[in-house]
Amino acid sequence: MAAKKPAxxxxxxxxxxxxxxxxxxxxxxxxxxxxxxxxxxKQKMKPVEKKPKKTKEDKPVQKTKPSxxxxxxxxxxxxxxxxxxxxxxxPEEPDEHxxxxxxxxxxxxxxxxxxxxxxxxxxxxxxxxKLESKLGRIVEKTMVAYQKTCIDxxxxxxxxxxxxxxxxGTQMTMRTFHYAGVAEINVTLGLPRLIExxxxxxxPSTPMMNIYLRDEYRINPDLAKEIANxxxxxxxxxxxxxxxxxxxxxxxxxxxxxxxEKKGITADEILNSVSSIKKTSAKKEKETTIKINLDxxxxxxxxxxxxxxxxLKIKGIDGIKRVIIRKEPxxxxxxxxxxxxxKKVLEIEGVDPYRTTTxxxxxxxxxxxxxxxxxxxxxxxxNTLSEQGLNVDMRHIMLVADVMTADGTVRAIGRHGVSGExxxxxxxxxxxxxxxxxxxxxxxxxxxxLNGVAxxxxxxxxxxxGTGAVxxxxxxxxxxx
Amino acid sequence: MGHVLVPEHTVLTEKECKDLLEKYNIKPxxxxxxxxxxxxxxxxxxxxxxxxxxxxxxxxxxxxIAYRLVVEGESIVGSEVIPDISMDxxxxxxxx
Numbered sequence: 083m084a085a086k087k088p089a090x091x092x093x094x095x096x097x098x099x100x101x102x103x104x105x106x107x108x109x110x111x112x113x114x115x116x117x118x119x120x121x122x123x124k125q126k127m128k129p130v131e132k133k134p135k136k137t138k139e140d141k142p143v144q145k146t147k148p149s150x151x152x153x154x155x156x157x158x159x160x161x162x163x164x165x166x167x168x169x170x171x172x173p174e175e176p177d178e179h180x181x182x183x184x185x186x187x188x189x190x191x192x193x194x195x196x197x198x199x200x201x202x203x204x205x206x207x208x209x210x211x212k213l214e215s216k217l218g219r220i221v222e223k224t225m226v227a228y229q230k231t232c233i234d235x236x237x238x239x240x241x242x243x244x245x246x247x248x249x250x251g252t253q254m255t256m257r258t259f260h261y262a263g264v265a266e267i268n269v270t271l272g273l274p275r276l277i278e279x280x281x282x283x284x285x286p287s288t289p290m291m292n293i294y295l296r297d298e299y300r301i302n303p304d305l306a307k308e309i310a311n312x313x314x315x316x317x318x319x320x321x322x323x324x325x326x327x328x329x330x331x332x333x334x335x336x337x338x339x340x341x342x343e344k345k346g347i348t349a350d351e352i353l354n355s356v357s358s359i360k361k362t363s364a365k366k367e368k369e370t371t372i373k374i375n376l377d378x379x380x381x382x383x384x385x386x387x388x389x390x391x392x393x394l395k396i397k398g399i400d401g402i403k404r405v406i407i408r409k410e411p412x413x414x415x416x417x418x419x420x421x422x423x424x425k426k427v428l429e430i431e432g433v434d435p436y437r438t439t440t441x442x443x444x445x446x447x448x449x450x451x452x453x454x455x456x457x458x459x460x461x462x463x464x465n466t467l468s469e470q471g472l473n474v475d476m477r478h479i480m481l482v483a484d485v486m487t488a489d490g491t492v493r494a495i496g497r498h499g500v501s502g503e504x505x506x507x508x509x510x511x512x513x514x515x516x517x518x519x520x521x522x523x524x525x526x527x528x529x530x531x532l533n534g535v536a537x538x539x540x541x542x543x544x545x546x547x548g549t550g551a552v553x554x555x556x557x558x559x560x561x562x563x
Numbered sequence: 564m565g566h567v568l569v570p571e572h573t574v575l576t577e578k579e580c581k582d583l584l585e586k587y588n589i590k591p592x593x594x595x596x597x598x599x600x601x602x603x604x605x606x607x608x609x610x611x612x613x614x615x616x617x618x619x620x621x622x623x624x625x626x627x628i629a630y631r632l633v634v635e636g637e638s639i640v641g642s643e644v645i646p647d648i649s650m651d652x653x654x655x656x657x658x659x
Contacts, residue, residue, distance in 0.1 A: 192586070196624035436566050446568065451603030452631075453617055454568035476622050490596040490634060 179204050182217070189221045195228055236551035238535070240485070243478035250472035251276065268420075269441070275466045279459060282486065282494035284444055289401070289422035291440040299432040300414030306407055309432045310417050311346045314405040315398035318352070321345060322372075324391050331379040333388055335372040347397055355396055362387055399426040424449050447492045455492050459483040504534070512536040571618040574609045575630070583614065583630060597631035609633045 175183075182204045186195075203220060207213045213220065233239055254273040270278065270288045278286055293313065299305045318324065323336045335356065337349055353372055357364045361377045374391075376383050401423040410416050419427075422440040427433055428449070440446060441462060447455035460476070460483045467474045485500055486493055493499035501513045507523040507530045532538055535545045544550040575583065584591065591614065597604055599611050609615050613633050621627040 197621075197627070198625035201625065439568065449602060450566050450569050451572075451601040452597055453570050453572070453603060453619070454566060457568045457570070457619075480621075480623075484595070488595045490598040490601065490631070490636075 178208060182207055182214070185217055186221055189218050190225070193225055195221075195224060199224060199228065234548075236547050238547050239481060243481045246478045247467075247474055247482070250467065250474055253472060254470050271466060272470055276463065279443065279463050279466065280482070280486075280495050282443065282492045282499060286422075286441050286443075288420075289440065289442050291402075291417075291419045291422045291424070291427060292438065293405075293417040293419060293427060294413070294434040294437040295415055295417065296432055296434045300416070300434075303407075303409075303415060305432065306415035306417065308346060309430060310405045310407050311397065312430055313399050313402050313417065313419060313427060315400065315402050315421075316345055316347065316396045317392070318356070318394040318396055319392045321347065321396065322352070324388060326384060326388055328381070328384070331376055331381075331384055333374040333384065333391065334367075335374070335391070337370040337372070339370055345397065352396055355394060356391070359387060359390055359394070399423050399430075402427070444492055447487075452487050452490050452492070456483045456487040459486060459492075506530050506532075506534050506537050508532075508537040508540050509534045512540065569603055570620060572603045572607050572609075573616045573618075574607055575614040575616050579616075580614050591632050594630050594632040596634045598636040599633050600636040604633055611635045 183200065186200055186203060203217075203224065207217060207220075251273065254276070268288060269275075269290055270286065274287070293309075294300070295306055295309060299309060318335070321338055321341045323338070325334045325336065327334060335352075337352065342349070342352075349366065349369065349372070353364060353366055356372055356374065359374075361383070362374050363377065364372055364374045367373045374387065376387065401421045402419045403421040405417050405419045407415055407417050422442045422445060424438070424440045424442065424445045425448075428435045428438060439458070443455055443458050443462065446458045460479050463479045463482065464474070464476060467479075482495065486495060493503070495501065497514050502510065504510050504513075507519060507528050509530075511519040511523075513536075530537055532541060532543065533546065535547060538545045580591075591612075594614065597615055599605075599609070604615060607615070611633050615631050615633055617629040617631060619627045619629055
């Protein structure tokens with residue numbers, strides 16, 4: 083777990099007082115129509131239910147420009163559902179702010195301050211005009227204060243991070259399985275989930291998705307249900323009885339009209355998918371019965387075909403075992419699914435492709451890119467920890483996520499990932515499977531530059547951390563007179 | 564693109580690249596990597612060797628800038644993998 087930060091990584095800076103971690107990443111509700119003024123400019127919106135303290139500044143209301151994500155469909159008259167409108171892009175900040183921001187950047191020159199600290203200054207200065215003349219001093223003082231809170235160069239931030247996550251982790255109850263908020267969907271939480279995230283398992287033990295819907299789909303329960311039907315996998319056994327007729331060597335499929343109707347499937351669709359089975363011929367007998375004849379009759383074939391029929395997919399997406407539709411306040415209908423298939427779900431019309439998420443980090447990495455995977459790791463790890471009532475600072479988790487995604491792929495922390503791929507032989511040997519690493523290294527004739535911590539401890543040198551990183555040499559020779 | 568999880572990616576111009584490398588006194592390969600097969604990279608059409616600027620939404624700083632070097636997808640996957648032998652020696656470490 084001791085994630086050593088790669089040397090080049092920009093250190094996680096510690097800006098002023100910890101921000102209460104609000105506005106989780108997922109919680110984004112798109113605009114429908116603007117009911118209230120947008121709370122604060124130039125900041126990403128917080129969902130309204132979080133009750134953000136509104137800044138007293140008066141700002142011109144900005145009409146959100148129509149975003150590209152609207153469907154072409156004509157909108158239904160929207161019922162009175164309160165929608166919070168986070169526009170896809172932060173609205174333009176007023177000129178006044180821009181001017182001050184430019185000034186601050188001029189004072190800063192090549193130095194940097196975090197974005198929200200600059201925002202804070204701007205906010206204050208706008209409120210109190212007198213401050214504007216003192217802007218230079220303010221920025222300078224802020225810079226000094228900020229630099230004080232920054233982590234020192236060559237500080238072992240990975241070690242601190244590892245301990246900060248590991249220590250509260252010991253408080254976690256082992257094997258916690260929990261019905262998390264979402265009705266009836268069982269999600270792995272707690273320590274097992276955390277291990278899963280850090281190990282970058284190829285698929286989570288309980289994959290699930292939050293499928294958000296678009297426009298009218300999330301308001302109209304029938305449309306939402308329709309999408310749910312498209313997503314949830316429906317097998318033949320779910321909608322029909324399969325009967326084997328041993329004397330005639332045929333199979334009769336008796337459709338259950340009620341369930342078919344509920345799932346929105348027609349008998350013809352079923353017939354279509356049934357006839358795709360090889361070496362059989364299917365035909366419709368009555369409205370609700372399909373008869374299957376074998377090309378080569380035989381008891382064993384009959385058995386085989388019947389087995390195939392049972393698991394035959396009629397409708398839905400592979401991997402999605404179950405869906406639940408819930409009505410969320412301020413959002414409308416949201417589909418929660420057990421099982422995950424991000425790629426296919428995003429293709430369905432009516433699904434909001436901008437907010438739908440899965441807890442499968444690898445799938446997120448494949449479909450949305452490494453940065454999305456990084457965000458997902460942070461979010462999942464943080465939620466897992468805070469769900470257990472553990473307060474781990476965001477930055478430690480961010481560091482872990484940075485290390486895991488540093489080479490463009492999601493790598494595990496541990497033998498198969500980060501630690502197993504270190505360049506230093508001794509460092510790898512110090513971690514796990516010592517003998518093998520040493521043997522392999524000697525076969526290959528590897529060299530060790532003794533740059534890391536573990537290597538230097540092994541050979542008994544000061545490690546290159548903290549004061550040990552500073553190389554000062556004084557010449558001892560006598561001064562010649 | 565435009566998913567809530569995907570931050571904004573932009574390709575750096577040659578001059579910006581030079582400034583960046585000078586500012587931090589680094590070589591391009593010291594930056595974190597991003598594959599050229601990455602969907603975010605493909606959507607902006609960055610080529611291997613280019614540097615991508617990422618405007619992250621950070622919970623601590625509201626907005627943070629990160630850079631990644633675009634690399635060939637295979638070069639990472641094909642790198643040497645330490646054969647995982649004699650697992651019996653290792654007791655599954657249940658750290659954390």
